[in-house]
Amino acid sequence: MVVDGVDNEIKKSALELIGNTPIIALDRIHPGPGRILAKCEFMNPGASIKCRSSMHMIERARESGQLKPGAPVLEVTSGNQGCGLAVVCAVLGHPLTLTMSKGNSVQRAIHMEALGATCIRVPQVEGTYGNVTLNDVKAAEAEGLRIVEETGAYYVNQFNNEANAQSHYETTGPEIWRQTGHHVDAFVATVGTAGTFTGTSKYLKEKNPNLACYVVEPSGSEPIKGEPITKPLHLLQGSGYGCVPNLFKFDYMDGTLSVTDEESVKYKKFLGEKEGLYVGYTSGANVAAAVKLLESGLVPRDAWVVTLLNDSGLKYTPVPEELT
Numbered sequence: 626m627v628v629d630g631v632d633n634e635i636k637k638s639a640l641e642l643i644g645n646t647p648i649i650a651l652d653r654i655h656p657g658p659g660r661i662l663a664k665c666e667f668m669n670p671g672a673s674i675k676c677r678s679s680m681h682m683i684e685r686a687r688e689s690g691q692l693k694p695g696a697p698v699l700e701v702t703s704g705n706q707g708c709g710l711a712v713v714c715a716v717l718g719h720p721l722t723l724t725m726s727k728g729n730s731v732q733r734a735i736h737m738e739a740l741g742a743t744c745i746r747v748p749q750v751e752g753t754y755g756n757v758t759l760n761d762v763k764a765a766e767a768e769g770l771r772i773v774e775e776t777g778a779y780y781v782n783q784f785n786n787e788a789n790a791q792s793h794y795e796t797t798g799p800e801i802w803r804q805t806g807h808h809v810d811a812f813v814a815t816v817g818t819a820g821t822f823t824g825t826s827k828y829l830k831e832k833n834p835n836l837a838c839y840v841v842e843p844s845g846s847e848p849i850k851g852e853p854i855t856k857p858l859h860l861l862q863g864s865g866y867g868c869v870p871n872l873f874k875f876d877y878m879d880g881t882l883s884v885t886d887e888e889s890v891k892y893k894k895f896l897g898e899k900e901g902l903y904v905g906y907t908s909g910a911n912v913a914a915a916v917k918l919l920e921s922g923l924v925p926r927d928a929w930v931v932t933l934l935n936d937s938g939l940k941y942t943p944v945p946e947e948l949t
């Protein structure tokens with residue numbers, strides 16, 4: 626049945642729900658001077674920013690012929706890339722297997738499996754539940770590579786896939802530029818693979834070379850700042866792995882900001898209680914860092930600082946300290 630004028634309103638699939646997220650002013654957390662604006666990435670269909678790179682990496686692999694229609698896909702994930710890929714693979718018809726450290730929240734595995742993927746949870750070699758280290762990720766990677774070898778599945782390889790950063794260069798950066806009416810003085814973001822930071826800062830700096838871009842690192846795990854790792858365990862699942870990722874480009878960075886677990890938890894709570902936004906720890910870290918930047922004197926006091934609410938709070942098991 627054809628109904629006049631309605632077709633434009635109807636999304637053709639979940640893929641059309643990816644990106645074009647709203648940007649929100651966090652005026653209750655930071656009444657000014659200056660403004661913190663945040664992209665609502667938790668509103669993507671996989672409930673995180675990683676839907677953007679998931680769609681881009683799979684589309685590029687299909688276009689290049691590396692991924693044939695219906696062929697199996699494998700990825701190593703902290704959960705959010707896996708949820709994003711599960712959305713994309715469900716719609717496009719690719720069987721998907723994910724390996725993930727057992728230290729990442731079980732909610733993520735439940736989410737991926739609800740979207741038809743298989744999630745293999747790999748025992749931790751170092752960290753604790755909710756605190757995932759580089760060696761834990763390496764253990765999940767070793768299991769993933771073994772499965773690729775065995776099955777011939779297409780390996781997405783988010784840490785080394787240029788289409789990851791390109792997705793943010795083509796979507797996140799332009800959206801921020803348009804949604805702020807070109808009024809953006811600074812951008813701050815946590816770094817996992819660095820796809821988000823590299824792609825977004827590259828675009829924004831091409832538009833305005835004076836725009837300041839700051840990396841957010843968990844205190845004690847600050848390799849981009851150039852410091853030795855003294856605290857590999859932290860709450861920022863999906864970021865702060867204690868190494869400079871291959872996709873990271875120092876050219877697009879003006880400096881780093883360090884955030885403690887306590888600060889991330891505090892701002893995660895503020896986002897819920899003052900702004901009505903239930904988000905995860907890296908979102909709390911991003912907002913804590915944006916406040917620090919505005920208070921630091923590194924940017925004008927009335928600067929507009931843009932950051933990202935990377936994922937939904939529903940993806941986490943609360944750590945016991947928070948319950949007290």
Ligand SMILES: Cc1ncc(COP(=O)(O)O)c(C=O)c1O
Nearest residue numbers: 705817818819820821863907935
């Ligand atoms: C919650 C969360 N925040 C931030 C990031 C970092 O994103 P990127 O890998 O683009 O650096 C991730 C990545 O998985 C994540 O899961």
